[in-house]
Amino acid sequence: MVRLWQGYFALLGAAVLFCGLLEFLSAAAGHQLAFPPAVFSTGAFRGLWGGLVTIFSGIFLLKGIRDFGEVHQLAKLLMGCILLWIVAATDILALIAAAIPNAQPELWFNSLSAFLQSFAPPYTPAVILLPFSLPVMLCLHISGGAKPTADGSHTLENR
Amino acid sequence: MKVLLLGHPNVGKSVIFNRLTGADVISSNYPGTTVDYKKGLMRHRGKDIEVIDVPGTFSLEPRDKAETVALDMLRDHPQARIICVIDATKLERGLYLALDLIEKGHAIVVALNMWDVARDKNISVDTVKLASLLGVPVIPTVAVSAEGLSTLMDRLLAVEPTGIAEVYMRLKLAGLMTGQTCNGCSGCIAGQSCALAPSVLSSEERWALVEEIARRTVIIGHYRHTLKDAIGDYTVKPLTGTPFAIAILYAFWSIFSTFSGLITDGFLVKAFDRHWLPWLQRWFPGGPGTWIYSVMVDLGHTTDGVWTASKTCLESFGVLTSGLYLEIGVVLPAVFIFYVMLALLEDVGYLPRLAVLMDTFLHKIGLHGYAIVPTILSLGCNVPGVEATRILETKKQRFVMMTILAIFIPCGAQIAIMHDVIPQYTGFVMAYLFLGYFVFGFFLNRIIPGTTPDIIMDVPVYQRPILRDVRRKVAMRTKSFLKDAIPFVTLGILIVNILYAQGAIDNLARASAPVFEGWFGVPRQTAGPLLAAFLRKDLAIAQLSAIPMSKYQLITAIVLVSIYFPCIGTFFMMLKEGGKAFFGSLAVLISVAFTWVGLLHLVWIVLGVQ
Numbered sequence: 001m002v003r004l005w006q007g008y009f010a011l012l013g014a015a016v017l018f019c020g021l022l023e024f025l026s027a028a029a030g031h032q033l034a035f036p037p038a039v040f041s042t043g044a045f046r047g048l049w050g051g052l053v054t055i056f057s058g059i060f061l062l063k064g065i066r067d068f069g070e071v072h073q074l075a076k077l078l079m080g081c082i083l084l085w086i087v088a089a090t091d092i093l094a095l096i097a098a099a100i101p102n103a104q105p106e107l108w109f110n111s112l113s114a115f116l117q118s119f120a121p122p123y124t125p126a127v128i129l130l131p132f133s134l135p136v137m138l139c140l141h142i143s144g145g146a147k148p149t150a151d152g153s154h155t156l157e158n159r
Numbered sequence: 160m161k162v163l164l165l166g167h168p169n170v171g172k173s174v175i176f177n178r179l180t181g182a183d184v185i186s187s188n189y190p191g192t193t194v195d196y197k198k199g200l201m202r203h204r205g206k207d208i209e210v211i212d213v214p215g216t217f218s219l220e221p222r223d224k225a226e227t228v229a230l231d232m233l234r235d236h237p238q239a240r241i242i243c244v245i246d247a248t249k250l251e252r253g254l255y256l257a258l259d260l261i262e263k264g265h266a267i268v269v270a271l272n273m274w275d276v277a278r279d280k281n282i283s284v285d286t287v288k289l290a291s292l293l294g295v296p297v298i299p300t301v302a303v304s305a306e307g308l309s310t311l312m313d314r315l316l317a318v319e320p321t322g323i324a325e326v327y328m329r330l331k332l333a334g335l336m337t338g339q340t341c342n343g344c345s346g347c348i349a350g351q352s353c354a355l356a357p358s359v360l361s362s363e364e365r366w367a368l369v370e371e372i373a374r375r376t377v378i379i380g381h382y383r384h385t386l387k388d389a390i391g392d393y394t395v396k397p398l399t400g401t402p403f404a405i406a407i408l409y410a411f412w413s414i415f416s417t418f419s420g421l422i423t424d425g426f427l428v429k430a431f432d433r434h435w436l437p438w439l440q441r442w443f444p445g446g447p448g449t450w451i452y453s454v455m456v457d458l459g460h461t462t463d464g465v466w467t468a469s470k471t472c473l474e475s476f477g478v479l480t481s482g483l484y485l486e487i488g489v490v491l492p493a494v495f496i497f498y499v500m501l502a503l504l505e506d507v508g509y510l511p512r513l514a515v516l517m518d519t520f521l522h523k524i525g526l527h528g529y530a531i532v533p534t535i536l537s538l539g540c541n542v543p544g545v546e547a548t549r550i551l552e553t554k555k556q557r558f559v560m561m562t563i564l565a566i567f568i569p570c571g572a573q574i575a576i577m578h579d580v581i582p583q584y585t586g587f588v589m590a591y592l593f594l595g596y597f598v599f600g601f602f603l604n605r606i607i608p609g610t611t612p613d614i615i616m617d618v619p620v621y622q623r624p625i626l627r628d629v630r631r632k633v634a635m636r637t638k639s640f641l642k643d644a645i646p647f648v649t650l651g652i653l654i655v656n657i658l659y660a661q662g663a664i665d666n667l668a669r670a671s672a673p674v675f676e677g678w679f680g681v682p683r684q685t686a687g688p689l690l691a692a693f694l695r696k697d698l699a700i701a702q703l704s705a706i707p708m709s710k711y712q713l714i715t716a717i718v719l720v721s722i723y724f725p726c727i728g729t730f731f732m733m734l735k736e737g738g739k740a741f742f743g744s745l746a747v748l749i750s751v752a753f754t755w756v757g758l759l760h761l762v763w764i765v766l767g768v769q
Binding site: 086 | 384385389393399403406407409414425433
């Protein structure tokens, strides 16, 4: 089971790192990359800074798969996911914020259909990768019954 | 009856104060939240009690201004009963202060706060034994849930002073610790206090006593490192903590701009420009052309001798239009969301970790990690930021911190207006200001004589924020902002409009043209907003946006407005906190403004864009 988890998070970490690098480099070059349904952010803020955070997220995820299940390694894995959630959550928040007010000067709120339409693809890579990072919660749940290592820390049982 | 809440910084005194008095005092889990005392009243068992929340102090020998306030309170109220608040997870440290208080003859009750955290960490304190050794009541408390506070107050009503010699006697250590042998003095025979026991302790003797008491009362059980602890560790280690800090700052800025953009651009711009401005333009007494209308509603624009009404509140520059729009429409949403996020970061326990992370870096400019506290507070408003410099130990540190805060840290209102007026350049302006913060901090550290002591920083455990506390902090800080901002913006617009009407701004612009156009490379009309900046910098930035200039000139002008002089609120707070040093700080400030803005102008010239 541990190998399965390791493989899963290695794949996720590699995908996150790759997307982060692409986002950062494309923003630095001033190009917008789009591979529907994914679209990469541009600009200094979401492109460069957000891309950098996504790169860090990928690195944390990849670092967390060694000695899988040990509490410090789990912490790295969780921190990688938190970083990805930060980028994804701020992207989703920006989507929601853009969908609420009506662009017409005489109207205040968008209609329900226009509101829902704003959530149609494309999405940023962080939003697409967000659901794939959620199994970390299951991983943490399992580690609740972890065994302590020699130094007293927990490990995920080999099950 | 008077009660003083005394203890180390960051042990929960302000939370206990809030719970006891029902007052609203901002409490955070890092030192320096309380830098002045706060008073509140409570009634317990039919008695009126005045409770005083005193700034944190490590001992009765003050090291910084906040500790001096604590000591002054103790000296001014010698008969007051004292609640000595000790962090239950770090009993030894708190005991030193408790013994100091006992030695000075104060009537104290010990509140062993954060009892829940101690329990989680498998640390148990034998409170009965501790109380019997110290000769004072010892009550376990959890301030955030008010656990133990009623018992604490009950015991406080009946407490009497004891003495340090009695503590020795109870430990039966007087002979052992003084290296002498008691041959059965009268004190020992009466079972009161040994004649060998000193009544005044040296620091070493007090620490030896602390160690002995802790050895007899504290049991530290096996503790398993949890996921929360591991994340806590990683967020303070530079290699893993720095990426995390970059992500937190990204989230902070992203939420700040998304929320303020939604409220301001989505709704309030419409409300002000499409409803409020036209309504005032139609109904304000006197109408266009009258003096009062120009000052209160719309200055308008004159092109080829024809007066045209403004289309937006931002460009109208009336007290009731621009004034209200700036503070309610632009700054209030931004300041509100800033304070929400600040409160969350404080209560989760991230800010102290950021302080640890920044420690090495801040040492390069003569400060230490906790300098991040005044810096972050200043990003909301410079006034509490300058006040929070009290947590710094030396005059040199306070001078450096106050000076670079006043110059290089833009307040939330300023950032909000920048984000509204020049969203594409805000990042650049901020980066240039932060660069100045470190560059001039570095130079000031080398020029200013004085010392930079090292400190040990406490990092609390991560915890779930309590919604009620977050709500209260945000409400208090936002209310305080509104109270300060609205009168000053109104007054600022009024004064600048009157000066415009009298031609004073034009004369000033003409007189200062060589400096503005030659040295700073900005239009001479920048003189008007600079004058307004003394009252409110956000107002000045909004005024700058109405002056025709290139984007490079606009960036330079905004940097100039940000750093040339503190706003009036900060000015008076610096005067109060800095005393004579304030004038030195002011001299540095003006020279830095000339250098840093002139340098930016030079950069544009070298790049060939100006």
